[in-house]
Amino acid sequence: MPMHIDEQDSHLLQSIQRLGGASVQQLCDELQVTATAVRQRLNRMQGQGYVQRESVPQDRGRPVHCYRLTSKGLRSLGDESGDLAVLLWREMSSIEDDVLRTRVAARVREALVARLRQQLPAVEVNERIDQLCAALEQRGLVVERRTGDSEGDLPIIREYSCPYHDLATVDPMICELEKSVYEELLGAPVELSACRLDGHTCCDFQIGVPS
Known part of the structure; x- marks a missing residue:
């Protein structure tokens, strides 16, 4: 934490x-x-x-x-990586060439996926959810897996702390990027059903059934 x-x-x-x-x-x-x-x-x-x-x-x-x-x-001591990340994200978002901007964003997404993929060796989605939560906790995030009260409710990854807080306050699209990273890692659709930017106390990523 x-x-x-x-x-x-x-x-x-x-x-x-x-x-x-x-x-x-x-x-x-x-x-x-x-x-x-x-x-x-x-x-x-x-x-x-x-x-x-x-x-x-x-x-x-x-x-x-x-x-x-x-x-x-x-x-x-003197860590300005948060400010640097915001500046880099702004510069990337301001690229006028749509193709180039999309390509750069895809490379960022691939790098984020690669950083976590080795910590998710399981094949079954439920196990991968647990492994993803553990990997995020190792990076200092406050995360938990939640299950709905009713039978058949989809699992949720709940983040009480945001890994991209400074970026998200500048551009909410970082939330979509985070969601797409989780989709790639889990091999299942993910929906951001609650977000701190909308006034919630946490971000909920609801995991769907693999297609």
Whole structure:
């Protein structure tokens, strides 16, 4: 599940990176807070995958724990990928040549499908739905599979968080692209029956019977 980086978290990560790795005491001196406060924040950030701990041997006494940023932690500092994605999508959508624009959009769709396809080895649609939900959760999304109350109701992939939030607020067509990616991955028709852009609290992708 994605975690919000508040200002204090950001200051902690910046200090660790600026120091090239830091001990609890170094962070206490840098941030002017107590060791208890630093440890609590480090434990939480470590649990969220932003920080890793290493043991550094000393000439005397016990090793000292040194905290460094993980790849995720580094990405959280100055990550402008969301803005870049919006700019690229706008440029693609503004291509005047219909054939070229369609071709570029198809390549984007193919790349999104390829990124997930290897995580869906099952043949049967119901198993592939479960595998798709698991793959999306691994990418930090809050997703669940839902089944209707009545017998024969179609399964639903419910997304409580949007993987393309910034893009969707600019161009709702990204929702159609996401739907078509799921159709390709599942080998079954998919309908976007609820969307956050329409005021719903989640996006529901209703899975139909394979044609």
